[in-house]
Amino acid sequence: MAEIDIANRRFSFRRRPVPVPGDLRIAWRVALIMAMLGSSRANRASLAKLHIINDAIRSSQHDRLKTILSGTHAAVPWNLRVEPAFARAVDFVVGEKMATWTKASGRAALQLTKTGIDAAAAVMGVEDALVEERVAVAELAKLITETRVGALLGEKVRA
Amino acid sequence: MIQLRHLRLRSFTATRAFGADIPFEVGLNVVQAPNTSGKSTCLQAIIYALGLERSLGPQLTVPLPYAMREQIHQFKEDPYDLVLQSYVELEIANAQGEIVVLHRDVVGDKSTKLIQTWNGPSLSSEIPRGKQRDYFVLDGGSATNESGFHAFLAQFLGWDLPIVARYDGTECPLYLEAIFPMLFVEQKRGWSAIQGPFPTFLRIQDVARRVMEFLLDLETAKNRRRRAELRAAISDLLGRWSDRRKSLEEAAARVGRIRGLAVQPSAEFAAAPTLDLQLYYQGEWIRLADVLQIASGRVAELEASQVESVEQAAPDVQARLTDIRSQFDVLSAVLEAVRGEHSAETQDNAALEERVAALETDLKRNQDAQKLQRLGSELGRAASEHVCPTCHQDVSNELLPTVDSVGMALDENIVFVKSQLELYRSALLNSRERLQEIAARYRGSERDLQDKQQQLRVLRQELMRPSASPSRAAIEEIVRLQAFIDRLESIDELANSLLDELREIASEWALATSNLRQHPVDELTVADKRKIEHLQTAIRRHLDIYGFRSFQPGEISLSLDNFRPLVLRDDNGETMEKEIYFEMSASDAIRLKWAYYLACMELMRDYSVNHPGLTIFDEPGQQEVESSSLFEFLRSASQSAQNGQQVLVSTSETYETVNSLLGDRANIVSFAGFILQPIETGSAN
Numbered sequence: 001m002a003e004i005d006i007a008n009r010r011f012s013f014r015r016r017p018v019p020v021p022g023d024l025r026i027a028w029r030v031a032l033i034m035a036m037l038g039s040s041r042a043n044r045a046s047l048a049k050l051h052i053i054n055d056a057i058r059s060s061q062h063d064r065l066k067t068i069l070s071g072t073h074a075a076v077p078w079n080l081r082v083e084p085a086f087a088r089a090v091d092f093v094v095g096e097k098m099a100t101w102t103k104a105s106g107r108a109a110l111q112l113t114k115t116g117i118d119a120a121a122a123v124m125g126v127e128d129a130l131v132e133e134r135v136a137v138a139e140l141a142k143l144i145t146e147t148r149v150g151a152l153l154g155e156k157v158r159a
Numbered sequence: 160m161i162q163l164r165h166l167r168l169r170s171f172t173a174t175r176a177f178g179a180d181i182p183f184e185v186g187l188n189v190v191q192a193p194n195t196s197g198k199s200t201c202l203q204a205i206i207y208a209l210g211l212e213r214s215l216g217p218q219l220t221v222p223l224p225y226a227m228r229e230q231i232h233q234f235k236e237d238p239y240d241l242v243l244q245s246y247v248e249l250e251i252a253n254a255q256g257e258i259v260v261l262h263r264d265v266v267g268d269k270s271t272k273l274i275q276t277w278n279g280p281s282l283s284s285e286i287p288r289g290k291q292r293d294y295f296v297l298d299g300g301s302a303t304n305e306s307g308f309h310a311f312l313a314q315f316l317g318w319d320l321p322i323v324a325r326y327d328g329t330e331c332p333l334y335l336e337a338i339f340p341m342l343f344v345e346q347k348r349g350w351s352a353i354q355g356p357f358p359t360f361l362r363i364q365d366v367a368r369r370v371m372e373f374l375l376d377l378e379t380a381k382n383r384r385r386r387a388e389l390r391a392a393i394s395d396l397l398g399r400w401s402d403r404r405k406s407l408e409e410a411a412a413r414v415g416r417i418r419g420l421a422v423q424p425s426a427e428f429a430a431a432p433t434l435d436l437q438l439y440y441q442g443e444w445i446r447l448a449d450v451l452q453i454a455s456g457r458v459a460e461l462e463a464s465q466v467e468s469v470e471q472a473a474p475d476v477q478a479r480l481t482d483i484r485s486q487f488d489v490l491s492a493v494l495e496a497v498r499g500e501h502s503a504e505t506q507d508n509a510a511l512e513e514r515v516a517a518l519e520t521d522l523k524r525n526q527d528a529q530k531l532q533r534l535g536s537e538l539g540r541a542a543s544e545h546v547c548p549t550c551h552q553d554v555s556n557e558l559l560p561t562v563d564s565v566g567m568a569l570d571e572n573i574v575f576v577k578s579q580l581e582l583y584r585s586a587l588l589n590s591r592e593r594l595q596e597i598a599a600r601y602r603g604s605e606r607d608l609q610d611k612q613q614q615l616r617v618l619r620q621e622l623m624r625p626s627a628s629p630s631r632a633a634i635e636e637i638v639r640l641q642a643f644i645d646r647l648e649s650i651d652e653l654a655n656s657l658l659d660e661l662r663e664i665a666s667e668w669a670l671a672t673s674n675l676r677q678h679p680v681d682e683l684t685v686a687d688k689r690k691i692e693h694l695q696t697a698i699r700r701h702l703d704i705y706g707f708r709s710f711q712p713g714e715i716s717l718s719l720d721n722f723r724p725l726v727l728r729d730d731n732g733e734t735m736e737k738e739i740y741f742e743m744s745a746s747d748a749i750r751l752k753w754a755y756y757l758a759c760m761e762l763m764r765d766y767s768v769n770h771p772g773l774t775i776f777d778e779p780g781q782q783e784v785e786s787s788s789l790f791e792f793l794r795s796a797s798q799s800a801q802n803g804q805q806v807l808v809s810t811s812e813t814y815e816t817v818n819s820l821l822g823d824r825a826n827i828v829s830f831a832g833f834i835l836q837p838i839e840t841g842s843a844n
Contacts, residue, residue: 017567028524029558085558085559096540097548
């Protein structure tokens with residue numbers, strides 16, 4: 001192999017783009033959040049609830065979560081992992097004015113705005129993307145009430 | 160072919176019977192009557208008698224006016240009488256000259272889903288009714304079931320209805336309801352489109368194209384069907400191949416491994432099927448046939464040798480004992496190693512499986528993200544343009560935690576994941592193969608080990624027997640070898656029978672694949688194009704006669720996609736085909752419809768088509784089209800209707816005009832007032 005004269009050459013470095021997991025794509029995650037809020041009652045859900053659904057979807061454990069929620073296996077624990085990327089995506093959603101901060105059952109919650117409702121409808125209308133996710137989100141969002149959020153997070157139910 | 164011979168309407172009140180009898184002849188038939196007197200009733204009664212009302216729309220109401228359903232009177236000023244019973248009867252004939260009478264109740268005891276038929280011309284010639292048969296319509300299976308009326312009608316017309324695809328991915332026959340709008344122009348909506356309008360509730364894909372292909376009997380439709388059949392056959396063969404291949408692999412795995420059996424059938428395999436069944440035998444992979452040979456050779460050798468006494472054989476037995484014992488130790492060590500290898504490979508395999516699954520999920524999500532980009536700014540600018548909505552900085556690192564890295568662009572990322580996936584998938588495939596081989600080797604070594612163990616036992620016992628008795632070691636070896644050979648042979652036999660089946664599948668597959676290649680892709684054949692050209696010329700000729708003025712008739716051409724008329728326009732020096740609907744005057748749209756329908760029917764004279772040779776126009780004088788044009792249309796309709804073809808037209812032009820125009824060239828059925836008039840109750844059946 002011919003030797004390359006390195007000493008008398010100019011170097012330039014360029015940062016190579018790194019691969020991004022699909023669930024860290026803004027479009028994917030924002031669409032997912034839209035679907036979650038859009039499927040929730042009154043287009044509103046607490047941040048805790050969103051975190052729970054997000055975690056279940058990402059780790060493909062929505063079936064397990066459903067079993068827990070169905071109440072037949074009362075003692076199955078649910079370990080919630082909080083994901084920083086999700087929080088960033090929520091910031092984008094709020095920044096784009098698709099949702100606003102509000103309160104639900106004493107917890108911080110997100111409420112879809114008019115733009116947000118349209119966006120959620122658009123996401124639900126896409127036929128070939130997020131197929132499984134949308135089904136799971138629609139089911140979970142209905143099942144997880146704000147009271148159940150408390151139970152899942154291990155709060156004592158107030159008498 | 161279908162020919163209408165006689166239509167009978169009956170409507171009974173408590174005191175009187177109303178009715179109309181309309182004889183039809185071959186050629187042009189004109190039903191002439193003033194407005195609101197029942198012309199449409201007559202024509203719609205034909206649809207109703209044929210059970211085809213759903214070609215007008217999905218509703219199940221009877222497409223007939225009050226006079227046949229609820230109340231009736233003789234003159235406009237008379238009070239209404241309640242209809243207690245009413246029915247429609249139609250006599251039709253086909254190309255073979257068979258004649259049947261159809262009877263369907265409108266109001267009465269019998270279900271409106273029932274159509275009764277009698278053989279013979281009992282309406283037109285008052286002869287006694289022939290054999291009766293009942294059919295049903297509107298319920299599921301009416302087009303396919305033996306007692307479904309449309310199945311009967313299709314058979315009566317000599318139609319072999321093509322199977323077509325629906326929007327939901329299923330298939331259905333091309334229902335008669337879909338075809339009929341090309342034969343019957345209904346007054347209210349029928350004139351709104353050049354073709355059809357076709358009913359959409361049947362959910363047939365490309366319905367216009369399918370109907371036209373069928374009516375014009377184009378080869379492309381048959382080719383498409385043939386291709387679909389071939390594709391189904393091929394996928395079935397592939398399924399059977401992989402099924403047989405799996406059972407062969409399983410059988411082989413009991414003793415060894417199989418080499419050179421492709422995942423998919425090939426022509427080469429069909430010509431010369433080869434199969435390499437290998438056995439792990441004494442530390443190496445050997446072909447089954449060779450193992451068999453070695454074993455049988457050994458048996459022959461043992462059989463040929465003299466039976467020695469234990470004393471004579473003792474030194475030999477002693478030596479063999481030592482030899483086998485050391486072999487046994489080696490084999491035990493090997494087996495342990497193979498077991499270790501197997502568990503390592505299993506772990507590798509599991510890791511690879513997990514990795515492939517994770518990559519597949521990731522690919523799916525990235526692809527979803529790509530599809531979601533279609534929503535554009537709907538999901539906000541951060542998602543579509545990668546600009547932060549608050550600080551307007553670049554966010555091309557997506558949601559990655561580290562600030563200083565740049566995320567790959569989506570397309571690039573998808574390619575990247577795909578290439579990784581490819582790599583891991585092939586690694587997984589290799590790993591699976593290795594795992595199988597290790598398992599086979601393990602089984603082979605284990606078998607060897609057992610074999611040796613047995614031999615050791617036999618030899619030890621041999622040494623303890625009385626020295627004068629005959630040595631049994633040789634005999635026992637023969638028995639053991641024979642059992643081994645039997646097992647191998649049974650597997651060989653199974654493999655051979657499966658090989659025959661595989662060869663058959665491969666040759667069928669090769670045949671189907673080459674047939675599929677020979678069938679042209681979804682394109683019109685030369686013969687088809689000739690038909691379409693002929694149709695186009697005929698349409699232009701008709702347009703010329705009818706005084707079509709929106710374009711030069713020569714500018715009208717037919718789309719090769721769904722055979723709708725297009726106009727050839729000069730667009731910046733290029734000739735372009737354009738849709739016509741909005742550029743045409745309303746009356747010219749009517750002229751084009753006349754021309755299109757008559758030309759389609761005329762095609763029968765020169766080509767073999769499925770058109771039944773019947774066209775019905777309900778009030779063709781639409782959109783105040785000039786009388787002169789209408790007369791030209793009637794005149795050419797009377798010419799079109801040759802060779803046993805039939806055109807039915809209803810009109811409210813006066814009898815004098817129609818008669819002076821057509822004279823004896825048409826069967827004019829004229830009514831001065833309401834078409835349904837009181838009749839002698841005696842003549843009603």
